[in-house]
Amino acid sequence: ETGVTQTPRHLVMGMTNKKSLKCEQHLGHNAMYWYKQSAKKPLELMFVYSLEERVENNSVPSRFSPECPNSSHLFLHLHTLQPEDSALYLCASSLSGTGVDTQYFGPGTRLTVL
């Protein structure tokens, strides 16, 4: 595998379900990001992890819970979501601290909440 991978690619869940999104980067990066992309809205940064420590949380509801066990893996745990949480969830990684910091994205998980 190369680049940034995300699983699953598609997910349908009910509002009472608990599920997790997984992201893995194979680029040797040390920072990882979760973004939400809703229809007709700009990409919204949800969480940033740098060196496995969360450095930014843009006031995301607590029903979204991130986890970064190491610099290559990032999870987004979901529980009691709402229909308005249906969106494309994109993971990205970058080499932080170099001043350049280009983010490389995975293919996304398209989430539908019923």
Next chain:
Amino acid sequence: AQKVTQAQTEISVVEKEDVTLDCVYETRDTTYYLFWYKQPPSGELVFLIRRNSFDEQNEISGRYSWNFQKSTSSFNFTITASQVVDSAVYFCALKGYNNDMRFGAGTRLTVKP
């Protein structure tokens, strides 16, 4: 505050036409980076280019070219001789001093055969 504006929501051209996608940004940082990404129907954002605020040289890569002008806070993207495979949503983004990457709303480009 940082802001990126892509005023063109959708553009439709016929194959082989040239097309320019506009991007205007706002930032108070003196050091910043500008990016363009392409999002094909598959969903993945594909990195196209990065420019830093100290380098205003225009760049050309094959049929793609970028015009960075600090005087007008613009970073426009031109595709020459467009092809059907260029159909996608294109995002301009700005990263300032911190980790906060701001994306524009995107421009959906449709290239018709």
